[in-house]
Amino acid sequence: MRILAIDTALSACSACLWESGTAEPLARETIPMERGHAEALLPLIDRVTSQVDGGFGALSRVAVTVGPGSYTGLRVGIAAARAIGLAAGIPVVGVSTLSAFLAPLMSGERRGLFTAAIDAKHGQIYVQAIGAGGRAIISPGLMGYRDVIRLLGSGPLLVAGTAAAALTAEARAQGVEVVVIDDAPGPDITWVARLGAMADPSQALPKPLYLREPDAKPQDGGRIARR
DSSP states (O other), X not given: OEEEEEXXXXXXXXXXXXXXXXXXOSEEEEEEOSSOHHHHHHHHHHHHHTTSTTGGGGOOEEEEEEESSOHHHXXXXXXXXXXXXXXXXXXXXXXXXXXXXXXXXXXXXXXXEEEEEEEOSTTEEEEEEEOGGGOEEEEEEEEEHHHHHHHHTTOOEEEESTTHHHHHHHHHHTTOOEEEEEOOSSOOHHHHHHHHHHSOTTTSOSOOOOOSOOSOOOOGGGOOOOO
C-alpha cells in the first residue's frame, strides 16, 4: 500500500509518500510555518510526488491530519486530501493530530504515561493521555494545564506536542516527573502515513476534529428583523 500523507494542522506544512512495510518514507518534506499553508501545500505535494516513480497514479490511499489544530490549516489539508482522493479514485482517511504525536512515544522503549499536548491558546491545551496497556487516562479534549496535571498524577510523563514544554514546566512546578520527547511544530509525517495505513476508511473519515467551538459567534442581538 502506498500512502500520501498530508499535515497542515499546526505550525508546519508536511507531506510524504510511504510504502507499507518500510521504515522510511519514499519521499518527504516539512516546512515550519505559522500561516501560508494554502499557498505552500500543493507545490510541496507536487515536489514530494515527483521524487517517486508512478506519482499520483501509484497511490493506494491519502491520509490527512484532521485536528485538533488551526481551523484554517485543517480546512486546507482536508480539502486537498479529498480532492486528490476524488481525482485518483482512492480512499481518504483522517488521522488525529494527537494520535500522530502519541504513536512514536508508544512505539519506544520508555514507560510512563504517554501524553500528547497541543497549544490551544488562552491557557488551554488539547490533550490525550494513554497509560500502560493502552488504557485511556485522558480522552481527547480541551483542558487547562493544572487540570491535566491533576488527572495525570505523579507520572512519570512522556510528553510530545507543541505544548510539551509548557506542560512540562507546569508538571515540574507541581513535583511531577516528566520527560519531553518531542516538541516539534507538527507531528512526524511518517507516523501520519503509518496510522493512515491502519485506519478503516469507513470509520476514520476526513472530517475536522475541532474539540472547541469557534471563537467567532453570531451576534444575535445585532440581527435585522426580516420582513
